[in-house]
Amino acid sequence: MSTRTEVARRxxxxxxxxxxxxxxxxxxxxxxxxxxxxxxPAGLARSADLPARDVVGPGQVAAVAAGAGVLAWALLAGLERLTRHAAVVWLSCALPVLILSLAGPLAATSAAGLLALAGMHLAVGVVLVPGLALTPPARIRRDSTPEPA
Incomplete structure (x- = not known):
């Protein structure tokens, strides 16, 4: 698999x-x-001149989900440069981060909102965790010899 295909898959x-x-x-x-x-949070609202409440819109959802995905991918790629067991190490980081991310929905002002926000976190995790963990590691080409066909 070419590096371009690996990047496209991730x-x-x-x-x-x-x-x-x-x-x-x-x-x-x-x-x-x-x-x-x-x-x-009151301290953040005051320091950043924000309202005490905010409505979560599709732009925020997309930005946070994409940001989490890019960070997860970057961590996996960095680990692949350092160890042969990158996927195992990455999983040992990704799963606790997913669990900790579920604290974010606790800021919801309703039970239904909490469930919806938790569902979003889990939906991202269900796609990213197995998807990235099961992709083959990106190869680092150290020489300029072409790969056999």
């Missing part, structure tokens, strides 16, 4: 995670009418 996984989060948002908000309002 980019597709990141896009898939983003699409999964947006699908949950779409089902929760416009279809089911769930209020996705979250409380902004």
């Amino acid at each position: 980019a597709g996984i990141v896009c898939g995670g983003t699409a999964a989060a947006l699908l949950v948002w779409l089902l929760a908000t416009p279809v089911l009418g769930v209020d996705l309002t979250v409380r902004v």
Whole structure:
């Protein structure tokens, strides 16, 4: 598999995670009418001149999901340069991060909002964790000899 194919596959996984989060948002908000309002921590609201509450929109969902995917991919790629067991090490980081991310939805102002936000986190995790862990490691070409066909 060429490096270009590996990059395309991983980019597709990141896009898939983003699409999964947006699908949950779409089902929760416009279809089911769930209020996705979250409380902004008081210290952050004051220091950044933000309102005490914020409505989670599709742009925020896409940005956070894509950002998480890119960071996950970057960590995996970095580990692949350092160890042969990158996928195992990456999984030992990715799963606790996914679990810790579920604390974010606790800022929801309703039970339905909490469930919808947790669903978004899990949707991204269900796509990213196995998707990235099961992709073959990117090869680092140290010489200029072409690969056999």
